[in-house]
Amino acid sequence: MLPDEPRPSADGVQASTPEAVPPGCYRHPQTPTGISCTRCGRPVCPSCMVPASVGFQCPECVSGAHSETRRPTTRFGGTLTADGALVTKVLIGINLAVFVLAAYVFSPWLAQDWMLYSAGRAIQGGPGGVADGPSQWYRLLTATFLHVQVWHVGLNMLALWWTGQVLEAVLGRARFLGLYLLSGLAGSALAFLVAGNLMSSLGASGAVFGLFGATLVLQIRTRSPIGPVMALLVFNLIVTFSVPGIDWRAHVGGLVVGALTAVGLMFAPRERRGPVQALTMAGALAVVLAMVLIGMARYGA
Template sequence: MLPDEPARPQSEGTAELPGCYRHPERETGVGCSRCGRPICPDCMVSASVGFHCPECVRGEAAEHRPARTRFGGLPTADGALVTKVLIGLNLLVFLVTEYLSPKWGVRLAMLSGTSFGGVPVRYGVAQGPEEWYRLFTAVFVHSGPFHILMNMISLWVLGPQLERVLGRGRYLALYLLSGLAGNAFAYLVTGGNVFSVGASGAIFGLLGATAVLFRVTRTPLGPVIALLVFNLVITFSVSAIDWRAHVGGLVAGAVTGAGLMYAPRGRRNLVQGLTLAGVLAVVVLMVVVESALLGA
């Protein structure tokens, strides 16, 4: 080009390309289809339309939270898995304690202190924390085929519905806390001489939670009230039945169910967690108070 010749303008194809927003030294002609920032091949994430940058992908993933049941649980393909496992555990313990090694029935049962000749004797739960495990293990021990048959039928009728709406973790917590509360209340009321076994306290807890569920979902309460009244009549009519465990489990199940189902969506986890912790604290308090009284 001669010195006096005018400079020729550069064509658009030779214009300088922007640098990647994460790697400025790399020129690129591709931008994020969401935010428009330039991205190099190493930063491109394929999308249904164009490419996205890593930040937009992370933000999109955070927006898409996993589906939840009405009361905060994770939906599952098998809505009765925990119920089936609980039934299996009850049957396994029954087989061991009834046929294979009956002595384990006494080791796992809910026993407390008693008195011989006016002299207080402490054993079982009354012996202290080292045998508080009986409050839990007694839930899986049954006194005979008819006892476990009725409890497992009730568990199968009541359990799956609650498991599906609460989710596995919350449902399991409801079941175990109801059983623990029933045994703890029996210990608190009877104290010096109690022998109690069976999942009935937990079953009554599920019944109480079912009543709360029907109330929340505005389902007619007639059937569940009729079932509850029928069971309470049997509870107080048969002397061999521990009504204390039934009543304790029923109250604990209703209170726990209310805390789980009426928790506001914005603070659901906090309210539900405090409910479970509160019921457990009451269980421990009942056991500590009665143990202290028996030891006095």
């Protein structure tokens, strides 16, 4: 008899080899199964197996695959949303609400408290307003939401709607809001830097001109015709420098910083898009702060 040959039992009946028992499910060990996850190889029972394109997968592998699925983004890295113009609508709503309050409800003190006002130390009673110190720097922002004339708020909001909905759709909500606010602040900061010894200004024009500059950058980035945007920009610049009472400093400051910020947001390399865009925003904010500090050195106490 060979060593591996089954030995007969005492009553002469040949002994049988025990059948292999299927492994138990990794989540329900008491349930034997012959099916394994096609991704990790763990045994899965009918209550745990999830149909896949090939075979079955375990719940953990399926949830992991879902978490690794890349979320859809806008062209320049923003989160894709159902309403691509929500921030634009909110900004228009805020501007209109402040206009009603300043022009009809809390007139004239709200406009006086929120406008971009500055009187340097060379002025009798100065420094006042922004030149008086950080406690008054809020005017740099509040003035960008302040209007007291219907035509003024109407033209600015029309321009905001035309440009804002397009830019928000390609940049995403957070990047678009940052661009808008930085442009408005830059316009206020340049106005203070140039004329902070005695000045008053209000309106969203600085922020709107920043959107004009960003729209021009977008046309260049997407290789689209720039003629219509250039015509709109040139027309508004002619009006800016030819009509008395318009604060050209706010327009120029918003335009330059808005365009430069848009360059960083739209031309950032895909593999380093997040850090480059964050540094762009931080750099624009640093420029605004530098203009304010230099203005304080010129006009402050």
